Amino acid sequence: MAFLSFPDGSGISDPGKIRTILDPVGVRLERWPLPDNGDLTGLLALERPAPEESERILAFFEPRFDQLRATLGYQARDLVSLSPSLPGLDALLERFLSCHTHDDDEIRYVIEGEGIFGFVLPDETQVELTVLAGDYINVPRGAEHWFRLTPARRIKAVRxxxxxxxxxxxxxxxxxxxxxxxxxR
Ligand SMILES: [Fe+2]
Known part of the structure; x- marks a missing residue:
């Protein structure tokens, strides 16, 4: 489950409190439990799934995509798999370490591993949200944020x-x- 870190080293894991703090930024955080399926577990253990394996993974989450397509108009989804063995990982991550925005919502459903989103609160305090498997996050268009990996440097997420x-x-x-x-780094 996601937890929120503050610059003084403190942190909270209460989902309600985290939502309240991130609400002014427009960030939506939900908990979408993963299906309990042995085949899925095996696929998620792959460090770098082949394209057909990624499609098999995505198939487990297609009802979520159908729901987002119907309610929010999302048109496409893919699987991002980051791990230390991925060529060019550092260069890829470098693009998102600095404060940035997007013209579209940044929606991620973490299904394996972990990652960290940073946000700027209205009082200019910076916070970091660590997201784990089962966390669905919607960073709205225009919201200032950054992203990095934890020291494990491994995540799989549906975008x-x-x-x-x-x-x-x-x-x-x-x-x-x-x-x-x-x-x-
Ligand atoms: Fe971003």
């Missing part, structure tokens, strides 16, 4: 899009606080 064009980082130039519990 949902209205269009690919709207999902490039637009940098804001705001310096990101270096959180005490983090081990940035």
């Amino acid at each position: 949902y899009f209205t269009s690919r064009e709207g999902w490039v980082p637009l940098y804001t130039g705001r310096p990101v606080f270096s959180f005490p519990e983090t081990s940035r």
